[in-house]
Amino acid sequence: MVFKISTSNASGIKEYFIQWLEHRVSYKDFFALNSVSFNVFRGEIVGIIGTNGSGKSTLLKIISGALNPTSGRVIVDRKKIQLLTLGTGFDMELSAKENVYLNGAIIGYSREFIDEHYDEIVEFAELGDFMDEKVKNFSSGMVSRLGFAIATAGDAAEILILDEVLSVGDEFFRKKSLKRVKEMIHGGSTVLMVSHAMSTILENCTKAIWIEKGILKMIGDPKVICNVYSCDRGDEK
Numbered sequence: 455m456v457f458k459i460s461t462s463n464a465s466g467i468k469e470y471f472i473q474w475l476e477h478r479v480s481y482k483d484f485f486a487l488n489s490v491s492f493n494v495f496r497g498e499i500v501g502i503i504g505t506n507g508s509g510k511s512t513l514l515k516i517i518s519g520a521l522n523p524t525s526g527r528v529i530v531d532r533k534k535i536q537l538l539t540l541g542t543g544f545d546m547e548l549s550a551k552e553n554v555y556l557n558g559a560i561i562g563y564s565r566e567f568i569d570e571h572y573d574e575i576v577e578f579a580e581l582g583d584f585m586d587e588k589v590k591n592f593s594s595g596m597v598s599r600l601g602f603a604i605a606t607a608g609d610a611a612e613i614l615i616l617d618e619v620l621s622v623g624d625e626f627f628r629k630k631s632l633k634r635v636k637e638m639i640h641g642g643s644t645v646l647m648v649s650h651a652m653s654t655i656l657e658n659c660t661k662a663i664w665i666e667k668g669i670l671k672m673i674g675d676p677k678v679i680c681n682v683y684s685c686d687r688g689d690e691k
C-alpha cells in the first residue's frame with residue numbers, strides 16, 4: 455500500500471493551496487504496507503501487533519474494503535465483515551441521537567436496524583439523559599462509550615474486525631465493554647483484532663501477526679510472537 459505524501463512545507467491550507475496552484479507541491483511515495491501476505495482460516499482469532507505507525511489500521515481498512523490497496527489483493531467475502539473502529543463518523547454539532555443514526559449509517563446499518571436497536575445502544579452507553587445533547591458537549595469518554603455501543607449493537611458478523619476497541623471509557627465501562635467484545639470474539643466469528651495490549655492478544659488469540667514498518671515480521675503462536683516482540687522492544691513481559 456503506497457500513500458502519496460506531500461513534501462510541501464506550507465504552514466496552512468491556504469498556503470498549501472497557493473503552492474499547489476503554482477505547481478510547487480511535489481509528492482513522494484510512502485510504503486505503509488509492503489508485500490504483506492498471510493492466510494486466515496475460519497474460526498481463527500488473529501491478533502495484529504506492531505509499534506505505532508507500523509500499518510495495522512491500514513491493513514484492517516484494506517481487508518474490510520474501506521481502502522483499496524495500490525497493489526495486491528484480499529480474498530474475502532466482504533458481505534460477512536463487520537469493522538469495529540471508534541471515533542470515526544461523529545458530527546460534533548449534532549445531538550447524540552442524530553449521531554447514532556449518522557454513525558450507524560456509516561458503519562453500514564440500515565435505518566430499521568438502528569430503530570430496532572436504538573434503546574439497547576442508549577442503555578449500553580448509559581447516556582439516556584444526554585441523547586438530545588450536542589456531542590460537542592460530551593467528554594471524550596462519553597463519545598467513545600456511544601461509539602462503542604453503536605459499533606457493537608446486534609449480533610456479531612461472521613468476520614469481525616476490531617481496531618483497538620478495548621480501551622473505552624472509565625474502568626467500569628472498560629470491564630463491561632471487554633465482556634461484550636469477548637462474547638463477540640468467542641461467539642464463533644473469525645476475528646482479526648489490533649491491540650497494543652499483549653495480555654489481550656495472549657488471552658484471546660489463536661494466532662498473532664507482527665507487522666513492523668509495513669513489513670510482516672512474524673506470524674504464528676501468540677505466545678512466541680508476543681515474546682519476541684516484547685524482547686525486541688526491550689519490554690519486560
Ligand SMILES: Nc1ncnc2c1ncn2[C@@H]1O[C@H](COP(=O)(O)OP(=O)(O)OP(=O)(O)O)[C@@H](O)[C@H]1O
Pocket residue numbers: 457458459484486504505506507508509510511512513
Ligand atoms: N491516508 C493516509 N495518507 C498518508 N499516510 C497515511 C494514511 N493513512 C496512514 N498513513 C501512514 O501510514 C502509516 C501506517 O499507519 P497506520 O494507521 O496503519 O498505523 P498503525 O500501525 O495502525 O498505528 P497505531 O498503532 O499508531 O494506530 C503511518 O505512517 C501513517 O502516517
